[in-house]
Amino acid sequence: MTGFNPLDYVNSSDFLSTAPELLLVGVGLLILMLDLFLPAKRRELIVQVTVMGLLLSLAIVWIGWPDSQSEAFSGMLVVDGYSQFIKMVVLLGALLVVFISGRYLRNEGIYVAEFYELLLFSSVGMMVMASGANLLTIYLGLELMSLPLYVLAAFLRANRRSTEAGLKYFLLGGFSSALLLYGISLIYGLTGTTNLMALQHSLASLPVSPPLLVAMVLLVAGFGFKVSAVPFHLWTPDVYMGAPTPVVAFMSVGTKAAAIAAFARLMVVSFGGLQSSVWASMLIVLAVGSMVLGNVVAVVQNNVKRMLAYSAIGHGGYLLVGLIASMKPGSVVGLPDGLTSLLFYLFGYLFANIGAFAVVIYLGREGQHESYEDYSGLAQTRPWLAAVMMIFLLSLTGIPPTIGFVGKFYIFAAAIGSGYTVLALIGLLTSTISLYYYMGLGMYMYMRPPVERHVFYPTRGLTISLIVCAVATVLFGILPQTWVHLAQSGVLQLWH
Amino acid sequence: MTWLVFVLLTVVALASAVMVITQKNPVYSALFLVLNMLSLAGFYVTLGAPVVAAVQVIVYAGAIVVLFLFVVMLLDLRKSIARDRSLGYEGLLAIALGSLFVFTMLLVFWGASPPAGGTVSAVNGTMEQIGKGLFQKWVYPLEVCSVLLLAAIIGVVVLANKEAGQGK
Numbered sequence: 001m002t003g004f005n006p007l008d009y010v011n012s013s014d015f016l017s018t019a020p021e022l023l024l025v026g027v028g029l030l031i032l033m034l035d036l037f038l039p040a041k042r043r044e045l046i047v048q049v050t051v052m053g054l055l056l057s058l059a060i061v062w063i064g065w066p067d068s069q070s071e072a073f074s075g076m077l078v079v080d081g082y083s084q085f086i087k088m089v090v091l092l093g094a095l096l097v098v099f100i101s102g103r104y105l106r107n108e109g110i111y112v113a114e115f116y117e118l119l120l121f122s123s124v125g126m127m128v129m130a131s132g133a134n135l136l137t138i139y140l141g142l143e144l145m146s147l148p149l150y151v152l153a154a155f156l157r158a159n160r161r162s163t164e165a166g167l168k169y170f171l172l173g174g175f176s177s178a179l180l181l182y183g184i185s186l187i188y189g190l191t192g193t194t195n196l197m198a199l200q201h202s203l204a205s206l207p208v209s210p211p212l213l214v215a216m217v218l219l220v221a222g223f224g225f226k227v228s229a230v231p232f233h234l235w236t237p238d239v240y241m242g243a244p245t246p247v248v249a250f251m252s253v254g255t256k257a258a259a260i261a262a263f264a265r266l267m268v269v270s271f272g273g274l275q276s277s278v279w280a281s282m283l284i285v286l287a288v289g290s291m292v293l294g295n296v297v298a299v300v301q302n303n304v305k306r307m308l309a310y311s312a313i314g315h316g317g318y319l320l321v322g323l324i325a326s327m328k329p330g331s332v333v334g335l336p337d338g339l340t341s342l343l344f345y346l347f348g349y350l351f352a353n354i355g356a357f358a359v360v361i362y363l364g365r366e367g368q369h370e371s372y373e374d375y376s377g378l379a380q381t382r383p384w385l386a387a388v389m390m391i392f393l394l395s396l397t398g399i400p401p402t403i404g405f406v407g408k409f410y411i412f413a414a415a416i417g418s419g420y421t422v423l424a425l426i427g428l429l430t431s432t433i434s435l436y437y438y439m440g441l442g443m444y445m446y447m448r449p450p451v452e453r454h455v456f457y458p459t460r461g462l463t464i465s466l467i468v469c470a471v472a473t474v475l476f477g478i479l480p481q482t483w484v485h486l487a488q489s490g491v492l493q494l495w496h
Numbered sequence: 497m498t499w500l501v502f503v504l505l506t507v508v509a510l511a512s513a514v515m516v517i518t519q520k521n522p523v524y525s526a527l528f529l530v531l532n533m534l535s536l537a538g539f540y541v542t543l544g545a546p547v548v549a550a551v552q553v554i555v556y557a558g559a560i561v562v563l564f565l566f567v568v569m570l571l572d573l574r575k576s577i578a579r580d581r582s583l584g585y586e587g588l589l590a591i592a593l594g595s596l597f598v599f600t601m602l603l604v605f606w607g608a609s610p611p612a613g614g615t616v617s618a619v620n621g622t623m624e625q626i627g628k629g630l631f632q633k634w635v636y637p638l639e640v641c642s643v644l645l646l647a648a649i650i651g652v653v654v655l656a657n658k659e660a661g662q663g664k
Contacts, residue, residue: 010635018636025643032650073636114654121647128640140640144647151651166655210604 010073017072017079019064020057020087021127027053028120035113043113050098050116054123058091069493075195077131081490085343086130086261089350093253094123096350096469099461100358101246107365107457108244110155118148119250126258133269135184135194138262142180142226145258146173149251153243156366165242172235173225180222186215199270208275216275219266220282226259227316230289240309244366248305249357252312257346260319264339268326269494276327283324284423290317291430299437303370304360307437308353311396314434315349318411321427325414336491337417341410343487344480348403348473352395355469359389362462364455372441377450386445388470393438395473398431403477410484501542509535522568526561533557545621 015022030053031046038045061084069080077083097119105115125144132138150173154166188194190212191202206212225232240248267279294314301307319342326338362385363369379386395404408431412424476483512531519525533556540549583591630638 010632014636074633076634076636112654114650117650118647118654121643121650124643134637136634136637137640140637140644144640144644147644148647148651151654154655157655214601214604 013070014072016064017070018077018131020060020091021124021131023057023060024053024120024124024127028117028124031113031117031120046113046116047098047102050120051095053120054091054095054098058088058095061087061091066493071133075197076134076137077128078133079131080493081486082261082265082339082343082494083127083131083490085487085490086257086346087127089257089343089346090123090126090130090254093250093257093350093354094119096354096358096465097246097250099465100249100354100361101244102461103457103459104244104246104361104366108156110244115152115155118152122146122148122152122250123254126254129258129262132262132265133196135187135196135199135266138266139177139181139184141262142259143177145255146177146226149247149255152247152250153239155244155247159242159366161242161367162244163242165239168235169239169243176222176225176232179218179225183215183218183222186211186218190215196266196270200272203271208278212275213278216278217282219263220279220286223259223263224286226255227263227319228256228290228313229286229316229320230293230313231286233290233293233313233316236313237306237309240312241303241306245305245357245361248309249354252308252353252357253346253350256312256316256319256349260323260342260346264323264326264342265494267323268339280324280327283320284420287317287320287324287423288426290314290320291427292317295430295433295437299433299440301437302372304372304375304441305370307441308356308360311434311438312353314430315353315396317430318408318427319345321415321420321423322411324420324423325411325418328418335414335418336488336494337410337414339491339494340484340488341407341414343490344484345407345411347483347487348395348407348476351469351472351476352392352402352404355388355392355466355473356396358462358465358469359385359392362457362466364457369455372444374451375441375444376448378445381450382456385466388466389445390442391470391473393442395477397435397438399435401474401477403473403480406477406480406484498542501538505535505538505542509539523565526564526568529564530557530561533561540621543621547621547623547626 027049031049034046034049064079065084066079066081069078071078098116101115105112122145125141125146125148128141128144129138130141132141150166150170153169154163156162184194187199190206190209191199193199193202221232225235228236240252243251271279290313294310294312294317298307298310298314301310322338322342322345324338325341326335328335360370363374375389378389391402395402398404398408400406408427412427415421415424415427509532512528512535515528516525516532519528533552537549537552537557540546540552
């Protein structure tokens with residue numbers, strides 16, 4: 001047999017470029033072992049190890065921030081500023097979720113190490129997706145992201161709604177994965193490759209044929225499900241209602257970030273502006289549907305978690321607007337402005353949305369104290385809590401001086417710059433609708449007399465994450481330049 | 497000759513797949529699933545990948561479906577056999593939309609010319625080739641797969657564990 005030298009294909013730089021992911025997998029395995037040997041009293045150590053692992057992974061991402069794109073593992077993945085930005089969002093999200101989940105898990109009696117393991121593995125999946133430069137890697141990342149989330153959604157096993165949420169998410173998620181895989185196999189059949197760069201060359205010489213169109217539709221369906229874009233949104237309200245609140249906070253940000261990042265890379269790098277009118281016409285339907293349906297249905301909700309679910313559908317629509325804005329009909333490569341605004345919007349959405357869910361956890365146990373009435377007079381009983389919730393709601397609406405305003409501003413500006421003025425107008429209009437229901441909750445907090453039966457569940461972790469989210473929301477709303485530049489330089493590296 | 501084998505395998509694969517979902521008795525469904533897996537293994541042989549075909553038979557048709565059968569027999573699903581078999585409007589809608597999808601796909605692929613862009617290079621599916629492929633070029637997806645399987649195992653343990661997560 002001829003010499004088999006694995007080092008021809010794998011070398012140390014490959015491992016360095018995947019160090020953040022490898023570290024998280026290692027921490028997950030470590031927790032698995034710790035859980036066996038630790039006495040029940042020392043469980044706190046597992047949380048501390050998780051936090052340390054996430055922080056260290058974040059530090060590696062931050063220190064190793066690349067100036068240009070580099071490949072690893074024979075082109076299976078790439079590391080560039082774009083992927084690192086998404087990884088940063090995912091890691092920050094996971095970190096905040098670990099902080100807000102401690103007391104919640106204890107209250108619900110599910111304080112187990114597996115929660116943190118699955119959270120870590122799901123984060124790894126999201127990071128694999130963000131870096132994926134091969135359709136196979138992207139698909140495996142998607143599965144690694146989703147599978148732990150299905151289990152996490154059903155984590156409250158004695159709770160019927162949670163079990164139902166898990167099963168519903170699993171069945172529909174499996175179905176959407178199958179559609180995505182069908183699309184990928186068609187692309188492979190047409191071009192003979194799954195590498196995104198190689199696809200670019202093959203697709204450029206390929207005429208638009210019905211099978212290619214079908215493949216594009218299937219890809220949009222597969223990724224659209226993860227972004228909970230209309231009409232693939234039907235699972236969202238029930239899963240958000242039933243799943244444990246920290247899990248919802250995690251998946252509302254992480255899943256969207258990873259899915260839209262991988263989709264944008266595929267669209268921009270492989271298709272490189274080819275068939276941009278086809279992509280745009282499909283995505284416009286999804287974006288308009290999500291913005292309108294999400295925001296209009298959210299108006300009639302009386303449950304805060306359900307309202308946040310519909311608002312998440314709406315925010316998925318805004319993200320799609322950013323994606324559409326990266327394609328100008330007729331131009332060969334994508335426009336960086338759209339993707340930059342998309343990345344920045346995700347960054348802002350991270351703090352505002354996880355912050356809002358943290359307030360929900362602060363206020364009550366699963367399934368209790370989630371209606372608008374329970375927030376009555378919060379400004380009198382807990383003025384600071386009401387104030388930070390107000391900040392998050394303002395940011396989700398998109399009112400200055402919060403980060404949500406800057407994010408929406410960039411997205412709509414990019415859309416207008418690419419010639420999608422009507423889309424930007426619809427976005428503005430639906431944001432106005434969202435003002436109604438977000439401020440409806442604000443009105444309950446500030447204008448209504450307080451209700452008596454408030455029980456609060458404060459912890460140090462919750463307080464820390466609320467402060468971090470609130471400060472970040474306001475501070476980066478006033479001084480967004482650093483992050484915008486970071487996102488911009490990352491997006492520019494996509495093509496090199 | 498190859499063409500004939502292909503048609504035969506296709507007919508068996510499709511027919512057995514339909515039988516899997518239309519059988520009343522879950523044991524029969526599982527057995528038709530074996531038939532389906534075997535016909536897929538036949539495809540792999542005709543594509544020049546005997547190792548993949550062998551793995552398909554041993555792992556899928558052998559181990560996994562046998563596990564299915566164990567579960568089906570242990571759970572004793574007799575009650576669910578006698579379920580209401582009327583379709584209702586959701587069922588009719590599903591059939592209508594499903595037919596529409598199949599019809600569209602037939603329309604798309606009917607007379608679609610084979611791709612000009614790339615023909616998949618001839619597969620040399622020997623053990624050596626597969627091993628080299630897995631541990632050289634495709635080592636990263638392979639490792640992601642291993643983490644995925646680990647996550648799945650942990651997930652199953654969490655969901656099946658009686659003690660953890662009782663809710664109160």
